[in-house]
Amino acid sequence: MKLYSHPMAPNALRTLVFLAEKGIEVPIEPVDIMVAETRTPAFLKKNSLGEIPVLELDDGTLITESVAICRYFEELQPEPSLMGATPVEAAQVEMWSRRMEQQILGPIAQYGLHTEKFFVDKVEQVPAYAETQVRLMPKRWAWLDAELSDGRTYVCNDRFSIADITGMATLHLCDFFKHPVPEDLPNVKRWEAALRARPSWKR
Template sequence: MKLYQGMGPNSYRVRIFMAEKGISLPMVDVDFAKGEHKAPEFLAVNSLGQIPVLELDDGTVITESVAICRYLEETTREPQLFGHDAVSRAKVEMWNRRAELVILGTVGNVALHSDAFFAERLTQFPAFAETERAAVPQKWGWLDDELSDGRPFLAGDEFSIADITAGVTAWLCEVFGMEIPASAKNVQRWLERVRSRPSFEA
């Protein structure tokens, strides 16, 4: 197997997941700045020109970071990062989706519609980016309220992929100059907890 990856939140998610599982794979770095994602050789692997991509030994290709993580969960069972029973799996799925749709999506829209790097990928709307940027503190405030029950991780007592997604979102905020409000004490405590894990150095 090998993992095509590079800079960006989705590759970072997979690397953290692998580190939590103790998985080591050969990695092929794809440099977007050099346009390597547009090269015919890479487009033959993923026609969307996106990373990460997991290529199995038999040539099977799996794209999308969560799909890759699900494959790794099935092939390396411990620790279980998608939950261990029906209730915990549903809660992890719920919180991972919430982290993606409510916070990561908002932060991502700021980047997509304001940074010159993405200008060739889509028609940018700077006003939309500023509207989304203004909404970011509110999104973290929502999560702060949700964490006010004192649970250590998003989906409960156990670290999961939901924490990886939200933790990477916090990293992306830093990259694009968006601060998590200091008043969001519950989020700050949660973030300190997850960032202290060695996997976040992946």
């Protein structure tokens, strides 16, 4: 088994944090996204979309998409639960994972997609659209701040989950693009501090 990964890629980072939180060690095959190693013919045979992460099992089975890879390891090692231990918890974690992907990660990811030269062959880049996402980010952070106003540390039932891992990926992108969380949102800042304090933050 090996994991094709690179810590600079937000989806790859999600799997690395997930594994760290589980205490699972998997051999890592580094893939340098900055020099387009994901676009080589050899890598495209593993993932035709030219994206990481990719998990390759010992029998040659390939699993792509970060959440699918995380689901595989959740099934192999249920504890600590990061995707919900009961049907209700699993549904709630899924709900919050979707919210974090669409409402929080989405704007900063779209900003990068439409401004970084690396993605020029992936989408028709529209810089003006990227600027709309910059203006949207404070509104989305304010929404999350209101959601966290009950004092909970983590977004789903006050238990660290894959939804928070998506938040970690968002914060790493915010650091990279220099678009920090607004200082006037105490609840989000409390949540941010809790994530940055976790040992898995430095994956």
